[in-house]
Amino acid sequence: MSIKNFLFEPADITVRPGATVTVVNEDSTAHTLTASDKSFDTGTIAPGGTATFIAPAQAGSHPYICSIHPFMHGTLTVS
Numbered sequence: 490m491s492i493k494n495f496l497f498e499p500a501d502i503t504v505r506p507g508a509t510v511t512v513v514n515e516d517s518t519a520h521t522l523t524a525s526d527k528s529f530d531t532g533t534i535a536p537g538g539t540a541t542f543i544a545p546a547q548a549g550s551h552p553y554i555c556s557i558h559p560f561m562h563g564t565l566t567v568s
């Protein structure tokens with residue numbers, strides 16, 4: 490998935506339990522992808538940078554935000 494113009498694309502994503510998810514930051518400012526329940530977190534992704542996180546092992550839905558810009562949000566569903 491990617492981050493562009495302060496939006497996660499796609500914002501709502503479904504992955505397998507324990508999947509490795511790659512996030513590409515296409516913006517010129519740093520972002521994070523951080524679960525609201527802290528179950529996953531890319532840490533700071535530099536402009537133009539890439540980071541990965543491991544999806545939770547159990548099925549469920551996890552809202553997430555950018556911890557730097559909390560108005561950026563989406564939902565990761567593990568299924």
Ligand SMILES: [Cu+2]
Pocket residue numbers: 519520521555556557558561
């Ligand atoms: Cu951000």
